[in-house]
Amino acid sequence: MDAAALATDLLAAKTAIVDRVMTEDYARHPELAARYGERGRALYQRDSGHHLAFLAEAVAHAAPALFTDYIAWARSMLAAYGVHVADFAETLRLLRWAIREQFPGAPGIAMTASIEAALEQLPKALAAPASFLAGDAPLDQLARQYLDLLLLRERHAAAELVEAAVLRDGVPLQRLYLDVFQRSQREIGRLWQLNRISVADEHFATAATMALMNRFLPQFAVHAASGPRAVCCCVEGDLHELGLRMVADFLELGGFDCDYLGANTPRADLLRSLAAEPPQLIALSATMTFHLGAVADLIRQLRARPELAQVPVLVGGRPFQIEPTLWRSIGADAVANDADAAIDAATRLASRGAGHA
């Protein structure tokens, strides 16, 4: 049985497995009802569904790191909401048991290999990951000030701060993007994960940073209508567009002519518009591991169309950083882990024109 088929079977049994795990856990540990209260069961069900969704991607792509990374993240997120690490470990053990019951023999063993790895790592996983802005790198201080202002909802002061850094002090735009914007966004994520800030705080910071990027780009980009055309989009379902937007801006600064389509691009519409005018490059972003299926599917569809089969596909986003070989197994032509590296990869791919890596 191949990996993709195992993952499909696992997902098809998701509801049954989650129900079984929860019933067994509450039966073995009656104290859970008092510990987690009335909403406990609903949250247990939701979270176990997430565990299974990430596990299925690790199985589908034969990439256990996708699951172990998720478990390290979930461990701190759950801790921030009062879930005991011992209870989390028990859920994972029961998940392993229920999957093996449901899929006896080799399939169940293959499906649960990542759970074994995660359980081994769990005692070492941090209750709270370290800050992204704790260092003393040149722009750390600027990033800290910028984030502090955004968390105070001081959007105009934040804008003045970074504008002065670029226009007065000569900080290169690319450094501002990567060392200040990207890292403060990651810190925002960490603070949300630890339940220290709200989704509203995150939305405010993301919108303010996107607005600043809109203001900066026209001041620096040389319009390159004759440069290679790149279509940049997030796969269907994925809402994280700021990273892709950064990539598109860097490509524009590097001489590309980018059609930036943004978040959650519907697959059918994308394929139609690509076929109408095939670009020299497609830049695809996925942040959530559970959107990797959409990436693989889209690439398969591109390869199946004669007019698009040779257009190179560059991928990027969080799961590709976690598992460095994933781009290849998913069928892309190259990966880049940040907007800087994206310029080199895109230039290489576009200059090669047709053909795969």
Ligand code: B12
């Ligand atoms: C802002 C944000 C959101 C916003 C996005 C809004 C927007 N307009 O973009 C919203 C609120 C929609 C959101 C939703 C969710 N989010 Co969110 N989000 C973030 C946050 C805080 C910042 C993202 C960002 O702007 N990063 C900065 C950019 C510059 O970095 P980047 O995205 O990594 O991009 C760089 C590289 O990855 C690469 N790259 C990216 N794409 C591409 C493409 C190509 C072609 C190339 C070459 C390179 C490349 O280059 C980029 C530039 O250098 C991150 C935290 C984080 N660590 O990133 C969480 C984070 C990604 N989110 C997370 C989660 C859990 C979610 C939700 C599931 C929450 C929920 N329960 O609903 C949903 C899922 C939504 C969905 N269906 O996609 C978790 C993921 C954890 C995990 N284990 O996977 C994170 C890590 C937060 C955390 N620390 O817990 N989120």
